[in-house]
Amino acid sequence: MNMKSQNDLCPTLFLLTKCVRHHRSIRKFLRQRVLPPLTEVHTRPEEGSTLRNKLCRLLTTPFTQVRGLVEEFLFILCKENVMRMVKYTGYGNAAGFLAKRGAMLGGSGNLDSGSGAQYSSDSEDSDTEEYKKYKSQINIMTGCYEKPHPNPMASMSEEQKEYEALELVKKLDQLARDGVVQPCRIGEDGRPEPVGQVLELIEDISQQQPKPTQDDD
Incomplete structure (x- = not known):
């Protein structure tokens, strides 16, 4: 145009x-x-x-x-x-x-x-x-x-999944430190707001997970 x-x-x-x-x-x-x-x-x-x-x-x-x-x-x-x-x-x-x-x-x-x-x-x-x-x-x-895709982690052990997840966090954090990307989360006003570190996003997710009750034990 x-x-x-x-x-x-x-x-x-x-x-x-x-x-x-x-x-x-x-x-x-x-x-x-x-x-x-x-x-x-x-x-x-x-x-x-x-x-x-x-x-x-x-x-x-x-x-x-x-x-x-x-x-x-x-x-x-x-x-x-x-x-x-x-x-x-x-x-x-x-x-x-x-x-x-x-x-x-x-x-x-x-x-x-x-x-x-x-x-x-x-x-x-x-x-x-x-x-x-x-x-x-x-x-x-x-x-x-989109056609269903095979799960790339289907054959991985829990240890392998955890290792790959940590590696991904490290790489994202490095990109953020270098100013290549700016990690954000959705604020209460419905707009993206920047976070200081990628780990803050992980903490937000963990806080949103339902906590087990006595009935779940």
């Missing part, structure tokens, strides 16, 4: 976003055209020639104005429902938007950033037989069906 394409696209996206925000009939019409019930689950949301495919590709464009308008447009079409947004776009494509909105834990994000649109209580989003058939095998990150 070049600057001319961006300048041509932004006014259209702005107008469409305004329309779906304030007019239920237009929102319903465009949702049926842009986000019809899923029937193709074997390809990623950004792959293909449909309107949904083209808009999903724009979710990762470097042109921030276009990306922001597409994010808002699709989110309103999804009735500002995070799980529905992820269903149609894949978590990877939507992650940046969800992080900005504070919606990485689900829900609709910060109330202050809501569109103000009024949505009907019915879902109008019945799943197709194709989607139901493969739903349990759809990778939430990529947004498409």
Whole structure:
């Protein structure tokens, strides 16, 4: 996409976003055209020639104005429902938007950033037989069906698994110290927040594990 394409696209996206925000009939019409019930689950949301495919590709464009308008447009079409947004776009494509909105834990994000649109209580989003058939095998990150993979740790002993886990922690910690990556966790506000060390993430996970009770002994 070049600057001319961006300048041509932004006014259209702005107008469409305004329309779906304030007019239920237009929102319903465009949702049926842009986000019809899923029937193709074997390809990623950004792959293909449909309107949904083209808009999903724009979710990762470097042109921030276009990306922001597409994010808002699709989110309103999804009735500002995070799980529905992820269903149609894949978590990877939507992650940046969800992080900005504070919606990485689900829900609709910060109330202050809501569109103000009024949505009907019915879902109008019945799943197709194709989607139901493969739903349990759809990778939430990529947004498409993936064949089951063999477990690479199936033949490893517990000692080997522990060793490999510790090696992975060491490598991640070194990358963090070198400034290559910044480990984060999801804060209470639904946004990623940096942590000082990778070990803090492990401590968070261990604290979230259910503690055994006397009945479990």
